[in-house]
Amino acid sequence: MSDTDTQGHAETLRTPIVAVLGHVDHGKTTLLDKIRGSAVSEGEAGAITQHIGATAVPLETVSQMAGSLVNPDDFDLPGLLFIDTPGHHSFTTLRSRGGALADIAVLVVDVNDGFQPQTLEALDILQRTGTPFVVAANKIDTTPGWNRQDGEPIQKTYEAQSKQARKRLDENLYKIIGNLSDEGFSADLYWRVQNFTKNIGVVPLSAITGEGIPDLLAVLMGLSQRYMKEEMEIDVDGPGKGTVLEVKEEKGFGATLDVVLYDGTVKEDETIVVGGANGPIVTEVRAILQPRPNAEIRTEKRFNRVESVSAATGTKIAAPDLEDAMAGAPVRVVRDRDLDEVIAEVEAELAGIEVDTAEQGVVVKADTLGSLEAMANALDEAEVPIVRAEVGDVAPRDVSIAGTAREDEHKVILGFNVDVLPDAKKELENSDVRLFKHDVIYQLIEDYDEFITERKREQQ
Numbered sequence: 001m002s003d004t005d006t007q008g009h010a011e012t013l014r015t016p017i018v019a020v021l022g023h024v025d026h027g028k029t030t031l032l033d034k035i036r037g038s039a040v041s042e043g044e045a046g047a048i049t050q051h052i053g054a055t056a057v058p059l060e061t062v063s064q065m066a067g068s069l070v071n072p073d074d075f076d077l078p079g080l081l082f083i084d085t086p087g088h089h090s091f092t093t094l095r096s097r098g099g100a101l102a103d104i105a106v107l108v109v110d111v112n113d114g115f116q117p118q119t120l121e122a123l124d125i126l127q128r129t130g131t132p133f134v135v136a137a138n139k140i141d142t143t144p145g146w147n148r149q150d151g152e153p154i155q156k157t158y159e160a161q162s163k164q165a166r167k168r169l170d171e172n173l174y175k176i177i178g179n180l181s182d183e184g185f186s187a188d189l190y191w192r193v194q195n196f197t198k199n200i201g202v203v204p205l206s207a208i209t210g211e212g213i214p215d216l217l218a219v220l221m222g223l224s225q226r227y228m229k230e231e232m233e234i235d236v237d238g239p240g241k242g243t244v245l246e247v248k249e250e251k252g253f254g255a256t257l258d259v260v261l262y263d264g265t266v267k268e269d270e271t272i273v274v275g276g277a278n279g280p281i282v283t284e285v286r287a288i289l290q291p292r293p294n295a296e297i298r299t300e301k302r303f304n305r306v307e308s309v310s311a312a313t314g315t316k317i318a319a320p321d322l323e324d325a326m327a328g329a330p331v332r333v334v335r336d337r338d339l340d341e342v343i344a345e346v347e348a349e350l351a352g353i354e355v356d357t358a359e360q361g362v363v364v365k366a367d368t369l370g371s372l373e374a375m376a377n378a379l380d381e382a383e384v385p386i387v388r389a390e391v392g393d394v395a396p397r398d399v400s401i402a403g404t405a406r407e408d409e410h411k412v413i414l415g416f417n418v419d420v421l422p423d424a425k426k427e428l429e430n431s432d433v434r435l436f437k438h439d440v441i442y443q444l445i446e447d448y449d450e451f452i453t454e455r456k457r458e459q460q
């Protein structure tokens with residue numbers, strides 16, 4: 001679908017970007033693998049396209065996989081782009097302001113395990129960002145007495161279960177629906193949902209057997225087409241806009257950015273502005289890299305160089321001076337725009353997620369801007385003041401700042417999904433600063449709370 005306006009800009013509908021979130025071990029990776037795997041086994045070259053950090057499933061393939069549930073004639077969106085890194089990293093890169101990374105999310109919940117801390121964290125972020133989502137109620141194949149019906153929509157399979165199996169499954173499904181309602185979401189089994197922006201559709205499925213995955217794809221496609229089409233209209237020839245998924249050292253290229261490009265194009269040699277730990281970075285694109293199929297891992301030959309890429313895609317950008325670039329930060333192509341204006345835009349977006357800091361408080365480190373924001377919100381709710389909040393591994397400077405705190409309860413570093421640099425390790429050993437590290441925000445705050453309670457008890 002392409003229209004050309006008077007300035008010669010092509011209005012195009014891009015692929016909706018889908019992120020998969022949920023608690024650890026609930027089946028995010030298995031689900032993504034199954035979607036990729038069954039797309040490929042549907043045959044046909046071009047069944048999927050592997051991007052950097054993402055997999056594109058074209059409408060044709062979605063409709064082959066979803067059978068009668070998706071008639072390609074009903075859609076003009078080109079398919080779905082799945083972010084490959086499931087869980088924390090991708091969902092905490094979801095941003096509440098500015099360029100959101102994902103348009104739509106799949107929240108995976110293990111039917112047996114139900115809601116867990118990371119499920120709640122994910123929900124919290126989805127709620128704040130207003131990201132539409134569907135719930136994948138995963139692992140239904142483990143229901144005792146489960147009777148699989150290949151090739152049938154999941155509703156039919158659900159209705160065909162024995163009394164006992166159905167009772168068992170219903171218990172679990174309605175527990176999930178109840179938990180969603182406790183969090184303020186009205187939800188139901190997806191075939192009973194009329195309006196997917198008002199009600200959350202729950203799709204019972206199995207990432208192992210593949211049952212219910214056609215239904216999930218159909219719901220994602222339908223939701224995007226019906227409610228998000230306008231947001232998918234982009235100026236494909238315009239200056240590119242994207243979000244940094246990861247900053248990675250790459251042999252032969254130095255620091256590179258894995259970027260999800262959600263608008264426009266990026267070309268070799270163009271000037272870009274990237275959000276960095278010390279403010280916007282202005283640099284020039286040296287190379288645009290795409291994965292080379294079946295290439296050996298860890299060599300430069302892993303990538304093909306291309307002259308330009310267009311949204312929506314995942315791509316790798318090599319450029320000088322990217323060491324301070326942050327996961328979750330915006331990337332903008334300058335092209336014919338005013339450089340200062342673009343810098344101001346990136347600055348505004350970074351400022352939008354700046355954390356309120358106090359004179360006394362704890363030091364917070366997180367792996368992405370989104371997770372930093374989520375940490376700051378959770379600490380605010382727990383009434384814990386923050387003296388310094390930054391993206392990146394725990395560095396010596398963090399230890400010295402925490403060390404100058406007046407109160408013991410502030411001589412603390414809270415690290416979410418980060419490592420400790422070797423120099424900082426040494427400094428920690430020689431100081432009375434406490435480090436708490438976790439990859440679950442709730443857990444991190446709980447650990448900190450426990451420490452405070454313990455301290456208070458000791459002081460009494």
Ligand code: GDP
Pocket residue numbers: 022023024025026027028029030031086138139140141142205206207208209
């Ligand atoms: P993640 O941490 O959310 O990415 O979870 P994984 O995809 O690694 O899955 C965790 C475990 O659950 C693995 O042992 C999977 O094989 C298993 N698993 C995932 N999905 C299903 C499912 O639908 N049915 C069953 N029986 N096991 C599953």
